[in-house]
Amino acid sequence: MTRNSGVTVVGIPARDEERTVRGVAEAADAGLRLAFPHGDNAVVLADNGSTDGTVARFAGTPLRARKVVARSGREGTGKGTNVLAVFDRARELGADRLLLLDADVRSAEPGWVGALAEAVDGDEPVMALPCYRRDRYEANTTNHLVSPLLAAVYGAHVQQPIGGEFAFNRAFLERAATWERPDSAQLYGIDVWLTANALREGLRLVEVPLGRKLHNSPFPKILRLPQQVLDSLFHVVLATDRVRDAAPRGSGLRQAVDVAAVPQDPAVVARVADAVGRYLAAHRGDVLALFPAARGLVAAPWGLRVDAGVWPELLADAVVALSEGWFTSARDHLVALYVNRVMTFWDEIEGLDGAAVDAVLDRQAVETARAVAGRGVELGGRVTGPGAFHVGHWSGFNADEPARGLAV
Ligand SMILES: O=c1ccn([C@@H]2O[C@H](COP(=O)(O)OP(=O)(O)O[C@H]3O[C@H](CO)[C@@H](O)[C@H](O)[C@H]3O)[C@@H](O)[C@H]2O)c(=O)[nH]1
Numbered sequence: 001m002t003r004n005s006g007v008t009v010v011g012i013p014a015r016d017e018e019r020t021v022r023g024v025a026e027a028a029d030a031g032l033r034l035a036f037p038h039g040d041n042a043v044v045l046a047d048n049g050s051t052d053g054t055v056a057r058f059a060g061t062p063l064r065a066r067k068v069v070a071r072s073g074r075e076g077t078g079k080g081t082n083v084l085a086v087f088d089r090a091r092e093l094g095a096d097r098l099l100l101l102d103a104d105v106r107s108a109e110p111g112w113v114g115a116l117a118e119a120v121d122g123d124e125p126v127m128a129l130p131c132y133r134r135d136r137y138e139a140n141t142t143n144h145l146v147s148p149l150l151a152a153v154y155g156a157h158v159q160q161p162i163g164g165e166f167a168f169n170r171a172f173l174e175r176a177a178t179w180e181r182p183d184s185a186q187l188y189g190i191d192v193w194l195t196a197n198a199l200r201e202g203l204r205l206v207e208v209p210l211g212r213k214l215h216n217s218p219f220p221k222i223l224r225l226p227q228q229v230l231d232s233l234f235h236v237v238l239a240t241d242r243v244r245d246a247a248p249r250g251s252g253l254r255q256a257v258d259v260a261a262v263p264q265d266p267a268v269v270a271r272v273a274d275a276v277g278r279y280l281a282a283h284r285g286d287v288l289a290l291f292p293a294a295r296g297l298v299a300a301p302w303g304l305r306v307d308a309g310v311w312p313e314l315l316a317d318a319v320v321a322l323s324e325g326w327f328t329s330a331r332d333h334l335v336a337l338y339v340n341r342v343m344t345f346w347d348e349i350e351g352l353d354g355a356a357v358d359a360v361l362d363r364q365a366v367e368t369a370r371a372v373a374g375r376g377v378e379l380g381g382r383v384t385g386p387g388a389f390h391v392g393h394w395s396g397f398n399a400d401e402p403a404r405g406l407a408v
């Protein structure tokens with residue numbers, strides 16, 4: 001890497017992050033100074049309608065790098081709106097490389113900038129993804145949906161495909177500008193949209209060890225974030241030529257489970273379990289028709305027991321349903337089954353050490369790839385999903401849901 005030349009942009013997507021945005025901007029600035037002391041450096045805050053002091057806090061933070069603010073309204077926008085605005089600004093600034101840091105990360109270190117930037121050196125499109133240790137009660141969308149499904153469809157084992165701390169080189173930014181964007185890519189679908197499209201096109205992905213990730217718990221969003229993530233992932237899967245063969249494991253087995261572990265707030269867990277129970281009662285017939293592996297599920301204190309043995313088969317049922325044109329039903333019903341998988345997993349890992357939890361998750365991804373491979377799924381653009389995003393079958397079941405389809 002020509003460390004002293006070129007344009008490097010760090011983008012920070014934010015909504016209502018006044019407590020943490022300053023620390024992230026300072027870490028970005030210090031990292032840019034260390035990695036590119038003579039470079040043309042910029043930090044871009046992309047804000048979609050914060051109602052707190054996020055923008056003022058960023059504006060009031062002294063930085064050596066150029067400061068840029070990109071703003072959009074709150075309605076009908078999401079994280080993806082901000083990331084895509086950062087992509088646009090990076091192209092306008094002639095960026096040789098772009099990094100993204102979430103605005104709520106409390107463990108961001110200046111060293112992340114150099115490490116991520118170095119990984120995307122080169123003329124061919126390349127994307128850097130983080131490897132960090134995370135609380136065993138978090139990263140559920142990663143662990144039970146995205147990583148196993150990417151392993152199954154693309155034969156790739158990616159530890160943190162939707163972590164949020166990424167880097168891209170200029171060639172990657174140019175390529176990403178050509179990809180079709182479903183509405184959910186404006187929301188929390190953006191991260192998986194980037195990773196899955198990169199895998200679909202066989203672009204190079206590099207995993208960069210970053211230590212630990214400490215941020216706001218994502219769990220209260222468990223009924224809407226995974227739905228948006230699945231929506232984007234399903235669109236990319238449908239645009240994929242075929243289910244790929246498993247690639248050899250590159251960097252060995254995962255080590256992603258932190259020693260720090262804080263169980264989720266029981267009141268939030270109870271509220272979520274109640275909403276999912278009502279959803280499944282209302283959609284029972286349709287769920288069993290689309291997910292044959294659900295027929296043997298037994299009751300559990302939180303709803304249904306979805307253990308590590310049956311989960312890969314349920315994910316394979318979802319891929320089959322998707323490939324047969326049941327986009328919205330497969331997406332929405334899978335969210336309900338997934339919440340039961342998460343709660344069953346918490347029960348399964350009780351008393352296990354981190355390495356044993358990692359082993360459960362590794363096996364789950366491998367078994368998902370085996371289950372999907374056994375179904376003879378045909379992809380290749382035969383069917384497509386709805387470009388517009390709407391909460392679909394979850395309408396009326398999620399007390400947190402937005403009033404309008406696209407808004408988050
Ligand atoms: O409308 C929004 C919502 C969120 N964000 C920002 O996006 C980042 C991540 O959002 P957050 O709600 O903290 O996401 P997580 O719950 O941490 O979700 C994880 O999973 C998401 C879906 O893949 C990723 O987008 C995140 O980066 C990843 O940390 C933060 O800086 C937010 O301020 C926005 O810019 N606009």
Ligand SMILES: O=C(O)[C@H](O)COP(=O)(O)O
Nearest residue numbers: 138139140141142218219
């Ligand atoms: O990596 C993840 O899966 C996201 O942070 C979302 O986490 P959650 O599944 O715990 O909501």
